[in-house]
Amino acid sequence: MSAPSLSCRPGLASLASLAFVISLSASLLAPPAAAAKPPRARAQPATTEAGTPYRGRPELSAFAAEVAARRGWDQAWVMLQLADARQLPRVAQLIMPPPAGTAKNWAAYRERFIEPRRVAAGLDFWQANEDSLQRAESEYGVPPEVVVGIVGVETFYGRVMGNFRVLDALATLAFDFPSGRSDRSALFRAELEELLVLARREGQRAGEIKGSYAGAIGWPQFLPGSINRHAVDFDGDGHIDLQRSLPDVIGSVAHYLQAHGWQRGMATHYAVQPPPEGPGRALLLAPDIKPSFSAAQMAEQGAALEAAATTHAGPLALVELHNGDAAPSHVAGTENFYAITRYNWSSYYALAVITLGETVKALRQARSASNNP
DSSP states (O other): OOOOOSSSSOOHHHHHHHHHHHHHHHHHOSOOOOOOOOOOOOOOGGGGOOOEEOTTOHHHHHHHHHHHHHHTOOHHHHHHHHTTOEEOHHHHHHTSOOOTTOOOBHHHHHHHHSSHHHHHHHHHHHHHTHHHHHHHHHHHOOOHHHHHHHHHHHHTTTTOOOOEEHHHHHHHHHHSOOSSSOOOHHHHHHHHHHHHHHHHHHTOOGGGOEEOTTOOBTTTTBOHHHHHHHOOOTTOSSSOOTTTOHHHHHHHHHHHHHHTTOOTTOOSEEEEEOOOTTHHHHHHHTTTTSOOBOHHHHHHTTOEEOGGGGGOOSOBEEEEEEETTEEEEEEEEOHHHHHHHTTSSOHHHHHHHHHHHHHHHHHHHHHHHHHOO
16 A cells, blocks of 8 residues: 555645656656665764863762662762763854744745755665665554655754764753753753663663764654653664664654654645634634644634645644745644644744655655656
8 A cells, every 4th residue: 555645635845846846857767876874974063172071060960869869770870971971062052042033934944955965865765765664654654755754854864963972962951051041951951861761771871872962863863762762673673773773763753753643644734725814814823833723613714725624534723834024834734744843843844844755755756657657
């Protein structure tokens, strides 16, 4: 059985991709290269700073004692894992939000991810991992194009995974979270503890694990807690490795989405014309990306849904994406659209994932057709 389509009829994402697909077809329809080893992550120059050691700071010792008592571990082992943690000013800089007044722009965001090199890499990734993608769909209900889209947006298919020591990144954000935004130090203290859980289970030193400035790890950029709760040993070797095992990467992404509400066979979104400015539009936009209205309720408020959406059984959300000074774009997001935003709380992110996956899928089908006239 073929993978279910992301939407029953072409919506905003697929229509926007059509011209792009046509323009890329000629250059990308050549036979795929043989499956290769995962590409090496690019070096990240920002990690060259030495940082300031946390060794000797009372909050580190207190944290180690709390974790040891809570987990029933030897405190000396915990301190050994934490002993060479360092505060990195660059991490504190990178975690800050964009400057106030920075306009959101879906068109620009889309161009960043739906571009020829990333699409070509997505085709190669799908070709090399077709069996794992099909098995993940069979077990978790998540279509290959969604997994392909997430891995492509997150790390450009393993090319940009970050080269920070996760120990340093999480310690910096746990004990020296920067002022100027809401304090999330408690979250990062919890993730620092989860890093120790991960290191202990996998027989690693915490300081050996590399990732992003926010402590996210591997091709799918899971925080340690997400690895411990949702990652799966999809290749059956007794370990979870999101940096080198692509079956583990694929199975873990699909399992994460299933755990966060993904429903097999459901569309991610539908085309919609929003109501004009007024109370109806304001009411539909109020829940943001959380599906809250039936198709009938949306229509009652003046939204014009595509035909397939009118029979959708679950709740929908009127999702608005700004385009700078141009008119905003809108889609009617389903519970599967919302599930993708559990990976990253952003409608722009979710639609980029969907659009990249749809584009790769369309080119893959075109390649298949050209090879089998």
